[in-house]
Amino acid sequence: MTDFSKAALIVIDVQKAIDAPHHADEGPRNHPQAEARIARLLTIWRDGGRPIFHVRHDSTFEASSYRPGQAGNTFKDEVAPLSSERVLPKTTNSAFIGTDLERLLRDAGIGSLVIVGVATNNSVEATVRMAGNLGFETYLVEDCCFTFARRDYEGRLRTAEEVQAMSLANLDGEYCTVINSARLVADD
Amino acid sequence: MTDFSKAALIVIDVQKAIDAPHHADEGPRNHPQAEARIARLLTIWRDGGRPIFHVRHDSTFEASSYRPGQAGNTFKDEVAPLSSERVLPKTTNSAFIGTDLERLLRDAGIGSLVIVGVATNNSVEATVRMAGNLGFETYLVEDCCFTFARRDYEGRLRTAEEVQAMSLANLDGEYCTVINSARLVADD
Numbered sequence: 001m002t003d004f005s006k007a008a009l010i011v012i013d014v015q016k017a018i019d020a021p022h023h024a025d026e027g028p029r030n031h032p033q034a035e036a037r038i039a040r041l042l043t044i045w046r047d048g049g050r051p052i053f054h055v056r057h058d059s060t061f062e063a064s065s066y067r068p069g070q071a072g073n074t075f076k077d078e079v080a081p082l083s084s085e086r087v088l089p090k091t092t093n094s095a096f097i098g099t100d101l102e103r104l105l106r107d108a109g110i111g112s113l114v115i116v117g118v119a120t121n122n123s124v125e126a127t128v129r130m131a132g133n134l135g136f137e138t139y140l141v142e143d144c145c146f147t148f149a150r151r152d153y154e155g156r157l158r159t160a161e162e163v164q165a166m167s168l169a170n171l172d173g174e175y176c177t178v179i180n181s182a183r184l185v186a187d188d
Numbered sequence: 189m190t191d192f193s194k195a196a197l198i199v200i201d202v203q204k205a206i207d208a209p210h211h212a213d214e215g216p217r218n219h220p221q222a223e224a225r226i227a228r229l230l231t232i233w234r235d236g237g238r239p240i241f242h243v244r245h246d247s248t249f250e251a252s253s254y255r256p257g258q259a260g261n262t263f264k265d266e267v268a269p270l271s272s273e274r275v276l277p278k279t280t281n282s283a284f285i286g287t288d289l290e291r292l293l294r295d296a297g298i299g300s301l302v303i304v305g306v307a308t309n310n311s312v313e314a315t316v317r318m319a320g321n322l323g324f325e326t327y328l329v330e331d332c333c334f335t336f337a338r339r340d341y342e343g344r345l346r347t348a349e350e351v352q353a354m355s356l357a358n359l360d361g362e363y364c365t366v367i368n369s370a371r372l373v374a375d376d
Contacts, residue, residue, distance in 0.1 A: 092321035093363070126317045129281065133286075150357060153360065156353065168340070170355075
């Protein structure tokens with residue numbers, strides 16, 4: 001059993017903009033229940049008084065629905081932060097770049113991280129790779145993440161589930177431990 | 189045409205240990221000519237007096253052939269640094285973590301990077317993601333990188349070419365620009 005009682009929960013980029021139809025141009029997302037499962041983890045973390053960090057993507061691109069001031073920049077209702085909870089804005093993919101995340105974690109003596117959010121192979125993966133390389137004991141909750149279908153560099157269409165499965169294979173055991181939320185709750 | 193005349197060439201983990209048979213347990217590597225193509229780029233960079241950084245993985249695991257003192261820790265002959273060239277040892281995947289790479293680049297006023305090496309979806313990808321997020325204009329030379337076949341998280345076997353194609357799709361246009369060496373040499 002893993003001890004998550006001191007771990008920080010880091011929720012990455014679960015904002016309304018992710019529902020914009022263009023993300024699914026090559027095919028639908030996976031894990032439609034991810035937001036509900038994240039909400040369940042948030043409840044556990046809140047009930048336990050454990051540290052929570054909400055990471056928000058504040059795009060600097062004029063046309064982006066993630067730009068501050070746009071409706072898409074807002075957190076999705078199911079996972080919205082409480083007013084007492086810390087929100088970390090970022091402008092790149094990794095939650096560790098251009099933010100105080102590493103310093104806040106070190107200052108609080110937090111050594112282990114539970115990471116959830118979107119997109120698995122983009123901001124989540126960039127953050128998980130850095131978390132592991134920075135020496136944090138890092139857990140990625142696979143069914144609390146999602147992505148979309150996309151073509152690989154040779155033009156082959158991959159479903160969201162295939163894209164996520166390759167991302168998880170690259171991460172698991174090298175940068176983090178991949179778990180699922182049922183296992184996390186059972187171990188907790 | 190892109191101007192590579194001020195770009196740093198960063199060669200990642202092209203060490204003898206990569207030839208250990210276990211890397212190919214699930215299937216062979218791609219781009220068998222990668223080392224020769226990297227050597228060609230090194231010649232161009234040396235002839236032009238441009239900055240070169242050789243990144244070496246110094247594993248901290250007792251059993252690893254990348255551990256300092258092991259034969260595998262040595263750079264492959266085709267891409268061995270000159271004695272005047274800078275070698276950056278690292279102990280994690282990203283060449284930016286636990287090294288002076290970012291500071292050295294900033295101090296030298298270097299804003300653009302040409303990245304090559306191995307493995308595409310591991311240390312190369314971790315480094316490219318950080319390079320882009322740190323604001324460097326980053327080029328990844330796809331035919332100067334290679335990887336190996338592997339199973340995705342659901343157990344599906346993917347060839348090295350498939351693993352690399354998914355990695356490049358995640359990186360291109362988001363963290364870097366993917367190019368090939370013929371194009372780079374033609375533009376140069």
